[in-house]
Amino acid sequence: MSKAAVLDATRQEFDQVIQDIVDYVMDYDVTTSELAMTTARYCWMDTIGCGILALRYPACTKMLGPVVPGAGMNNGARVPGTDYELDPVRAAWNIGAMVRWLDYNDTWLAAEWGHPSDNLGAILALADYLSRKNISEGKQPLTMRDVLIAMVKAHEVQGVIALENCFNCVGLDHVMLVRIASTAVSAWMLGCTREECLNAVSHAWLDGSSLRTYRHAPNTGSRKSWAAGDASARGLFLALMAKRGEMGYPTSVTAPTWGFQDVLFNKQPLVFKQPYGTYTMENILFKISFPAEFHAQTAVEAAVTLHPQVKDRLADIERIEIQTQESGDRIINKTGPLDNPADRDHCIQYMVAIGLLKGDLTAEDYEDEVAADPAVDQLRDMMVVQENARFTQEYLEADKRSIGNSVQVFFKDGTATECISVDYPIGHRRRREEGIPVLVNKFENNMRIKLSEEQANRLDELCADQVSFESQRVDELMSMMVVRQS
DSSP: OOOOOOOOOOOOOOOHHHHHHHHHHHHOOGGGOHHHHHHHHHHHHHHHHHHHHHTTOHHHHTTOSOSSTTOOOTTOEEOTTSOOEEOHHHHHHHHHHHHHHTOOSEEEESSSEEOGGGGHHHHHHHHHHHHHHHHHTTOOOOBHHHHHHHHHHHHHHHHHHHHHOOSGGGTBOTHHHHHHHHHHHHHHHTTOOHHHHHHHHHHHHHTOOOBGGGGSTTSOOTHHHHHHHHHHHHHHHHHHHHHTTOOOOTTTTTOTTTSHHHHHSTTOOOOOSSOOSSHHHHTOEEOOSOOSOGGGHHHHHHHHHHHHHHTTOGGGEEEEEEEEOHHHHHHSOOOSOOOSHHHHTTOHHHHHHHHHHHSOOOGGGGSHHHHTOHHHHHHHHTEEEEEOHHHHHHHHOTTTOOOOEEEEEEETTSOBOOOEEESSOTTSGGGHHHHHHHHHHHHHHHHTTTSOHHHHHHHHHHHTOHHHHHHSBHHHHHHTTOOOOO
16 A cells, blocks of 8 residues: 655635735725726616615515524614615625626626626625724714725626636636635735634635536526625635634645646646736626527617517527527527526527517516417527627727627518627626616616615715715615615
């Protein structure tokens, strides 16, 4: 029998990946980018508005509240659009689940995908809790400027890791990046020392990741709508543990045999080609017009454009050709029965069919009543989806980050519509001037779904000005969004 190798137990320095995250979050001044701070305000508006919109759906609201009935917390963190006051970890779960439920706000597309606004679950819950705690102790509350700074930093941590590292390629879900970013920013907000922040972030890497199974056929389901809330809450939990003095694990990423890279990343090193700054928030993508998985946003826009040409000729259609990027082809090109809303909003054929049929796409269009229309599946059966090499190339180019799709309808008599090709959705940085007014209108409409006219008007006025918004106390703003349950 061969002698077992002797393991060296000498404690190592923290992995550079972990140190870089912590040093950025603790030391980098993101306020030097006016664009990042302004975009963060719009991101906050769109994220909260989407969370309020989700409260219309019982599938979402049944998941909210305390873990068990009655387990609230006096002077705890509030959940917008409700009267829940919860411990900040559970509030983070609630807020995170709300804002991701309809998949209708920001997105980041690179080697890895994701939604950096998911970190707002931890950020906003912790900010409200800390503000109320500070006031009770005679200290100053946090302001929304603090929230925006935390958002820019969380976006950047998640976004830069995603630029060159494809976790979905090894079957891992992108919510791990939410947990890592939420952990780092929460630890900083809690006033952790550098050592405590390093400890916290090492735990976030130790957690690994959930599988993407719940996002893909044949298992697509509603967990994809609360997975990010779960990750954001977990990040806050880990930060609180580190603040209590829990030890860290310096080589949780690189440890041979047992570290993240060897166990879960095919023994490949993580790759970083640019430092952390404000790039992600400045270039974030907004879902403004349609609650559609982002790889299909421009496909739906193309379908809506074609609606007037096909609405009276549905029986004459022979085939529908869709060209998309490699990522879109891989994750939302789906045939066969679609069993639930989560299944449908990850099917490019379904979303294009609705756009052609109705000239629009709303959250209600994923519900069973709309999906039962036989015309939807009839159109899906006529669709051919193919990768377009240019769309794939420009999707990855740093100066473009396009999300191109094209749609063309062919008729039985040999005629066809024009091929409508859209490279950049309205939520892209290249269409900010066009998109921001639509985003603001979307926010104003969403907030009136649950809030009173007086509450909504106060928020409209506050959110319209950067200086006023940044100076607003967090606890006061959260009070503006309390809605008493009937």
